[in-house]
Amino acid sequence: xxxxxxxxxxxxxxxxxxxxxxxxxxxxxxxxxxxxxxxxxxxxxxxxxxxxxxxxxxxxxxxxxxxxxxxxxxxxxxxxxxxxxxxxxxxxxxxxxxxxxxxxxxxxxxxxxxxxxxxxxxxxxxxxxxxxxxxxxxxxxxxxxxxxxxxxxxxxxxxxxxxxxxxxxxxxxxxxxxxxxxxxxxxxxxxxxxxxxxxxxxxxxxxxxxxxxxxxxxxxxxxxxxxxxxxxxxxxxxxxxxxxxxxxxxxxxxxxxxxxxxxxxxxxxxxxxxxxxxxxxxxxxxxxxxxxxxxxxxxxxxxxxxxxxxxxxxxxxxxxxxxxxxxxxxxxxxxxxxxxxxxxxxxxxxxxxxxxxxxxxxxxxxxxxxxxxxxxxxxxxxxxxxxxxxxxxxxxxxxxxxxxxxxxxxxxx
Amino acid sequence: xxxxxxxxxxxxxxxxxxxxxxxxxxxxxxxxxxxxxxxxxxxxxxxxxxxxxxxxxxxxxxxxxxxxxxxxxxxxxxxxxxxxxxxxxxxxxxxxxxxxxxxxxxxxxxxxxxxxxxxxxxxxxxxxxxxxxxxxxxxxxxxxxxxxxxxxxxxxxxxxxxxxxxxxxxxxxxxxxxxxxxxxxxxxxxxxxxxxxxxxxxxxxxxxxxxxxxxxxxxxxxxxxxxxxxxxxxxxxxxxxxxxxxxxxxxxxxxxxxxxxxxxxxxxxxxxxxxxxxxxxxxxxxxxxxxxxxxxxxxxxxxxxxxxxxxxxxxxxxxxxxxxxxxxxxxxxxxxxxxxxxxxxxxxxxxxxxxxxxxxxxxxxxxxxxxxxxxxxxxxxxxxxxxxxxxxxxxxxxxxxxxxxxxxxxxxxxxxxxxxxxxxxxxxxxxxxxxxxxxxxxxxxxxxxxxxxxxxxxxxxxxxxxxxxxxxxxxxxxxxxxxxxxxxxxxxxxxxxxxxxxxxxxxxxxxxxxxxxxxxxxxxxxxxxxxx
Numbered sequence: 001x002x003x004x005x006x007x008x009x010x011x012x013x014x015x016x017x018x019x020x021x022x023x024x025x026x027x028x029x030x031x032x033x034x035x036x037x038x039x040x041x042x043x044x045x046x047x048x049x050x051x052x053x054x055x056x057x058x059x060x061x062x063x064x065x066x067x068x069x070x071x072x073x074x075x076x077x078x079x080x081x082x083x084x085x086x087x088x089x090x091x092x093x094x095x096x097x098x099x100x101x102x103x104x105x106x107x108x109x110x111x112x113x114x115x116x117x118x119x120x121x122x123x124x125x126x127x128x129x130x131x132x133x134x135x136x137x138x139x140x141x142x143x144x145x146x147x148x149x150x151x152x153x154x155x156x157x158x159x160x161x162x163x164x165x166x167x168x169x170x171x172x173x174x175x176x177x178x179x180x181x182x183x184x185x186x187x188x189x190x191x192x193x194x195x196x197x198x199x200x201x202x203x204x205x206x207x208x209x210x211x212x213x214x215x216x217x218x219x220x221x222x223x224x225x226x227x228x229x230x231x232x233x234x235x236x237x238x239x240x241x242x243x244x245x246x247x248x249x250x251x252x253x254x255x256x257x258x259x260x261x262x263x264x265x266x267x268x269x270x271x272x273x274x275x276x277x278x279x280x281x282x283x284x285x286x287x288x289x290x291x292x293x294x295x296x297x298x299x300x301x302x303x304x305x306x307x308x309x310x311x312x313x314x315x316x317x318x319x320x321x322x323x324x325x326x327x328x329x330x331x332x333x334x335x336x337x338x339x340x341x342x343x344x345x346x347x348x349x350x351x352x353x354x355x356x357x358x359x360x361x362x363x364x365x366x367x368x369x370x371x372x373x374x375x376x377x378x379x380x381x382x383x384x385x386x387x388x389x390x391x392x393x394x395x396x397x398x399x400x401x402x403x404x405x406x407x408x409x410x411x412x413x
Numbered sequence: 414x415x416x417x418x419x420x421x422x423x424x425x426x427x428x429x430x431x432x433x434x435x436x437x438x439x440x441x442x443x444x445x446x447x448x449x450x451x452x453x454x455x456x457x458x459x460x461x462x463x464x465x466x467x468x469x470x471x472x473x474x475x476x477x478x479x480x481x482x483x484x485x486x487x488x489x490x491x492x493x494x495x496x497x498x499x500x501x502x503x504x505x506x507x508x509x510x511x512x513x514x515x516x517x518x519x520x521x522x523x524x525x526x527x528x529x530x531x532x533x534x535x536x537x538x539x540x541x542x543x544x545x546x547x548x549x550x551x552x553x554x555x556x557x558x559x560x561x562x563x564x565x566x567x568x569x570x571x572x573x574x575x576x577x578x579x580x581x582x583x584x585x586x587x588x589x590x591x592x593x594x595x596x597x598x599x600x601x602x603x604x605x606x607x608x609x610x611x612x613x614x615x616x617x618x619x620x621x622x623x624x625x626x627x628x629x630x631x632x633x634x635x636x637x638x639x640x641x642x643x644x645x646x647x648x649x650x651x652x653x654x655x656x657x658x659x660x661x662x663x664x665x666x667x668x669x670x671x672x673x674x675x676x677x678x679x680x681x682x683x684x685x686x687x688x689x690x691x692x693x694x695x696x697x698x699x700x701x702x703x704x705x706x707x708x709x710x711x712x713x714x715x716x717x718x719x720x721x722x723x724x725x726x727x728x729x730x731x732x733x734x735x736x737x738x739x740x741x742x743x744x745x746x747x748x749x750x751x752x753x754x755x756x757x758x759x760x761x762x763x764x765x766x767x768x769x770x771x772x773x774x775x776x777x778x779x780x781x782x783x784x785x786x787x788x789x790x791x792x793x794x795x796x797x798x799x800x801x802x803x804x805x806x807x808x809x810x811x812x813x814x815x816x817x818x819x820x821x822x823x824x825x826x827x828x829x830x831x832x833x834x835x836x837x838x839x840x841x842x843x844x845x846x847x848x849x850x851x852x853x854x855x856x857x858x859x860x861x862x863x864x865x866x867x868x869x870x871x872x873x874x875x876x877x878x879x880x881x882x883x884x885x886x887x888x889x890x891x892x893x894x895x896x897x898x899x900x901x902x903x904x905x906x907x908x909x910x911x912x913x914x915x916x917x918x919x920x921x922x923x924x925x926x927x928x929x930x931x932x933x934x935x936x937x938x939x940x941x942x943x944x945x
Contacts, residue, residue, distance in 0.1 A: 046830070121665065122653050124832050167822040168835075169843045182845030191852050192861065197913040201935045202851045204907070209900035213842050214788070214940045221844035274829055279620045279646050330642025331623040336649070368665070 051340030146175020158265025455797030502686030571833030810864025
């Protein structure tokens with residue numbers, strides 16, 4: 001279901017009749033549709049995922065020792081109910097089994113002991129710092145993905161260039177370049193028949209007037225409604241037999257795939273998934289965390305399958321505000337910690353490898369005696385993926401006040 | 414007492430009077446509308462006149478003393494919601510979690526919808542409890558005369574957020590709102606803080622009920638013989654979100670020490686009547702050093718001493734003042750006003766009413782650039798639209814309003830993180846939710862929200878209907894009060910010329926039958942109505 005330049009120009013002409021301002025974005029989108037753009041999908045695991053369970057360091061002797069009831073048992077060849085060995089030292093949680101083929105095909109990589117140099121253990125602050133991209137600095141007005149969007153060539157601007165499949169715009173996407181938040185493609189229109197007059201009425205109400213947040217958002221809204229309709233994105237059903245798990249996260253990824261496949265000019269997408277704050281009864285191979293990871297892994301795998309060959313243009317990056325304590329607490333759970341594991345998935349990723357230096361889990365190797373130490377600043381990872389994959393200018397200030405490490409991780413070919 | 418009150422009213426009147434004189438030189442009604450937008454869930458038809466008749470300061474003082482306002486009509490409306498007044502134990506017995514067999518069938522999908530309705534009827538499910546709470550919140554927000562009380566209940570439910578979806582919370586929530594939040598919403602913060610700390614809802618939500626001294630070994634139950642230990646969740650959020658604020662000057666060390674002090678604060682019989690209990694066996698009796706002060710009473714008093722200390726802390730005063738000013742004045746609270754409100758907190762030992770009086774009589778609150786500076790949160794938008802149209806929901810309608818608010822991004826009792834919902838424009842303005850707002854405006858005005866009876870026509874007289882431009886002026890006056898922008902007015906006037914809005918009559922008496930519903934929807938969906 002490729003959108004032709006002609007169809008876009010046609011709908012552009014209709015739009016031209018309806019609003020005074022020439023819809024330059026439609027023309028630009030038509031030009032852009034000829035070459036398929038690169039897409040970065042950022043996924044925030046809100047609540048601080050336990051990286052030590054997601055990608056367990058079974059080779060570290062302190063791992064099992066520190067977690068008497070929640071450590072994953074060492075991998076056993078052929079046994080899919082236990083951790084799935086990756087490289088003899090790290091293993092994937094068994095609930096992430098759908099991701100194992102992507103590891104085998106070198107489409108999936110892990111960056112371990114990754115996190116923020118800031119020491120806060122507040123969910124709110126840590127998320128804020130990771131999303132603004134400025135650890136320790138609260139006054140930053142925009143988000144790191146918002147700055148990435150601003151660094152993209154303006155010739156590729158579409159109202160769907162930056163989209164969050166969330167009901168509220170996440171901090172990461174804030175910025176002058178603008179971004180769109182929507183919880184459902186199907187419901188993205190003025191509804192109720194006959195809606196024509198109401199839609200035109202609302203559209204005009206936001207078309208002119210002061211340049212403020214509300215009016216700007218209103219104008220963006222109606223541009224986007226038209227483009228989405230003409231592209232027919234909401235009608236695309238999952239391809240290649242992809243089967244998304246039920247729930248908000250699966251729905252979000254399914255709709256991101258629709259936007260990618262409909263070629264509406266998507267370059268930066270954002271989704272979030274909650275429920276990682278496992279202070280109590282975290283579980284090991286089975287249990288609370290296992291259930292969350294099952295949904296997480298199934299949705300990511302379905303997304304990759306749905307995209308088929310298009311995965312070559314797409315990189316998925318997962319993140320979480322911090323990790324969890326190395327030792328389990330008194331409630332068979334874990335408290336707020338420091339570093340965690342992040343995943344990178346996509347055709348351009350040099351997968352099948354766990355990146356980053358492993359600091360060790362022995363008490364004297366831990367951060368403040370309790371947490372996995374950070375050996376890879378999250379900005380190193382985010383910066384490398386965003387600038388390389390989206391081909392941003394090297395001078396793009398994605399992370400103000402920070403200079404990239406001299407040696408990249410080498411995640412992208 | 415009466416003399417003191419009279420003096421107070423005089424002060425309010427004097428303060429308001431001198432401000433209103435400047436702000437209202439052109440339109441006194443616009444200033445009243447502004448105050449009503451902030452202190453209530455938005456004016457209903459006739460409210461401005463009623464406030465004028467009573468006198469603004471008398472009206473404000475009454476709102477600050479909700480117990481003096483007769484609200485029996487609302488309470489009668491709530492009588493159809495039995496779970497609101499039930500105790501935790503009664504709720505656990507009347508709406509039990511499904512047994513293991515039913516649960517398994519439900520998750521496997523082994524039951525036909527009919528079987529499910531028969532074996533596990535909707536009105537016996539625990540979900541009913543949260544549904545009735547949402548219904549009641551919306552009913553009260555729309556119809557209560559004690560409007561400021563409702564605004565403050567919303568404020569504190571966010572400040573001390575707990576999430577209905579976590580474990581036992583749904584059975585605890587009615588009691589939490591009824592005994593902790595509502596009685597203290599305009600009371601004293603230290604009392605509210607202490608009540609929150611001991612309630613099963615907070616103990617459960619932030620896991621403190623499970624926290625024990627590090628070397629405690631469980632003597633029974635499934636974890637027999639296992640070492641339990643500290644859980645820091647409550648200790649951290651207590652300081653970050655309930656009192657000091659994240660920059661309030663505490664360290665990780667303080668978090669651990671506070672967690673130690675609250676060991677033993679737990680829930681007795683969490684799956685039955687769930688009462689607060691202090692268990693000395695799990696308490697850490699050692700001395701604690703919190704914010705540089707040593708606390709060594711040992712026992713329940715350690716936690717109490719910390720609550721007192723935190724409630725008295727200047728960081729707490731500033732943090733709460735900042736949040737209140739953000740709610741009532743602007744997203745970026747004017748620092749001078751925050752400082753004055755914080756001082757008032759300190760002087761009065763945390764009197765919430767006293768802080769609000771400082772805000773309501775401040776020049777910042779009444780400054781012309783404050784009017785319309787706040788974007789309505791989704792519930793504020795939904796409720797204010799219903800109130801502006803003079804519509805009344807029944808219980809079913811109130812539930813529909815709660816769902817509409819959830820669709821625009823704010824599901825009541827459904828905020829998962831301990832921060833609650835944000836109170837800043839950027840969080841709420843984006844294309845998806847803006848469309849949801851417009852769609853709600855359409856559905857509401859056209860009478861498509863079931864259980865909400867709307868008569869937009871009542872806002873304009875029959876005679877007016879034949880003059881579309883008069884209809885528009887009436888709608889603008891009753892829905893958005895202050896002057897709309899020139900652009901908005903021009904767009905709406907242009908709409909009057911479309912055949913869908915103004916249908917030509919078949920006889921020769923000129924244009925008739927203005928589609929007031931659609932026109933009202935456009936006004937409710939306009940940029941002006943998104944602000945308060």
